[in-house]
Amino acid sequence: MSSSFISLARLGWRPFHSRQLTLEDLETAHPARVSSVHRSGLAVISEQGTFSVTVPPRLIESLELPITVGDWVLVEHAAPRVQRAITPYSVIKRYAAGTDHRLQAIAANLDTLFVVTSCNDDFNPSRLERYLAVAFEAQVEPVILITKADQCDDPQQFIDAAHALGATATVAAVNAMDANSVSALDPWLQSGQTVAFVGSSGVGKSTLVNTLTGKPQQATGGIRELDSKGRHTTTSREMFALDDGAWVIDTPGMRELRIGAVEAGLRTVFDNIEALAAQCHFRDCKHESETGCAVLAAIAAGNLDPRRLTSYRKLQREAALAEMTTHERRARDRSFGRMTTSAIKVKEKFKR
Numbered sequence: 001m002s003s004s005f006i007s008l009a010r011l012g013w014r015p016f017h018s019r020q021l022t023l024e025d026l027e028t029a030h031p032a033r034v035s036s037v038h039r040s041g042l043a044v045i046s047e048q049g050t051f052s053v054t055v056p057p058r059l060i061e062s063l064e065l066p067i068t069v070g071d072w073v074l075v076e077h078a079a080p081r082v083q084r085a086i087t088p089y090s091v092i093k094r095y096a097a098g099t100d101h102r103l104q105a106i107a108a109n110l111d112t113l114f115v116v117t118s119c120n121d122d123f124n125p126s127r128l129e130r131y132l133a134v135a136f137e138a139q140v141e142p143v144i145l146i147t148k149a150d151q152c153d154d155p156q157q158f159i160d161a162a163h164a165l166g167a168t169a170t171v172a173a174v175n176a177m178d179a180n181s182v183s184a185l186d187p188w189l190q191s192g193q194t195v196a197f198v199g200s201s202g203v204g205k206s207t208l209v210n211t212l213t214g215k216p217q218q219a220t221g222g223i224r225e226l227d228s229k230g231r232h233t234t235t236s237r238e239m240f241a242l243d244d245g246a247w248v249i250d251t252p253g254m255r256e257l258r259i260g261a262v263e264a265g266l267r268t269v270f271d272n273i274e275a276l277a278a279q280c281h282f283r284d285c286k287h288e289s290e291t292g293c294a295v296l297a298a299i300a301a302g303n304l305d306p307r308r309l310t311s312y313r314k315l316q317r318e319a320a321l322a323e324m325t326t327h328e329r330r331a332r333d334r335s336f337g338r339m340t341t342s343a344i345k346v347k348e349k350f351k352r
């Protein structure tokens with residue numbers, strides 16, 4: 001155990017977490033924050049220092065979402081073992097890649113999600129809209145962070161394109177290798193605040209962590225000349241401390257971000273379309289060919305990018321599908337629960 005005292009507040013502990021504690025909890029355990037997740041357990045940081053803990057299998061089974069980086073757990077006084085998990089005030093979630101319908105927790109107890117992209121071929125408005133929806137759904141402030149501003153003749157063109165994704169997201173452009181430039185992120189990095197960097201491989205997430213911590217904490221890798229794609233250098237999520245008391249989480253580059261049931265988040269990302277839709281002649285207007293459609297009129301007048309409408313529809317379909325699969329799974333779990341209870345009853349009947 002390494003020891004250098006850090007207060008709970010500086011670790012990001014909030015009244016929201018305190019309210020979940022009982023007197024009994026405090027007699028038997030103490031809070032610790034997860035900095036990384038391993039096959040054998042968790043690396044945690046507490047007031048006592050940095051150490052490893054195990055998680056009992058029955059606790060893992062009882063959790064709706066797996067424990068992730070940024071989560072708070074209660075660690076037993078008696079042994080380096082997790083007694084229980086503390087509900088986070090925010091979680092960034094996505095569906096696991098592939099056909100699997102498993103929800104993955106990317107990071108917990110976040111104040112800001114930096115959606116990182118570069119001034120090159122990586123910049124993709126429809127992909128950014130996915131990240132924004134996930135952040136808004138989790139009630140985490142998103143910031144579109146455009147890196148490699150130093151490698152680009154006209155970074156303003158990317159900044160403008162990011163601003164066009166709605167008035168709701170903040171936009172910043174930096175050279176991730178330059179501490180002076182990265183100081184633009186200071187407003188989000190106050191003591192006890194937690195932020196995470198997400199985005200494709202090669203956009204500079206680990207470079208940002210290294211510049212902010214002032215240490216070569218994370219390996220960084222080059223990108224392919226041809227299409228600006230990275231080489232998936234970072235392979236696991238990890239949380240690091242900054243000298244000023246903020247926490248930054250580095251994540252592996254994502255090939256795709258499959259959204260869950262993020263309908264509310266989508267309404268925020270596409271608030272300009274929602275505002276127009278309220279002015280359509282028909283209340284159930286589909287914005288396809290109806291007369292008096294304010295959305296189509298805005299597109300015709302050049303005030304709305306048709307890509308926005310296409311993207312909104314696609315993401316709404318995806319979110320609705322995710323919502324449906326969640327319901328189906330719950331229904332299945334319920335009927336499975338009934339099956340096991342009736343099986344137990346049958347067994348008991350035969351015992352007598």
Ligand SMILES: Nc1nc2c(ncn2[C@@H]2O[C@H](COP(=O)(O)OP(=O)(O)OP(=O)(O)O)[C@@H](O)[C@H]2O)c(=O)[nH]1
Nearest residue numbers: 148176202203204205206207220221232233234253
């Ligand atoms: N010039 C310049 N190079 C940058 C900037 N940000 C990142 N790079 C370079 O881009 C490459 C990829 O950076 P990484 O930090 O490894 O990217 P990453 O997002 O962590 O990638 P993964 O770990 O694969 O997800 C490295 O060669 C960095 O030096 C920037 O703002 N300006």
Ligand SMILES: [Mg+2]
Nearest residue numbers: 205206233234
């Ligand atoms: Mg990386």
Ligand SMILES: [Zn+2]
Nearest residue numbers: 280285287293
């Ligand atoms: Zn309409």
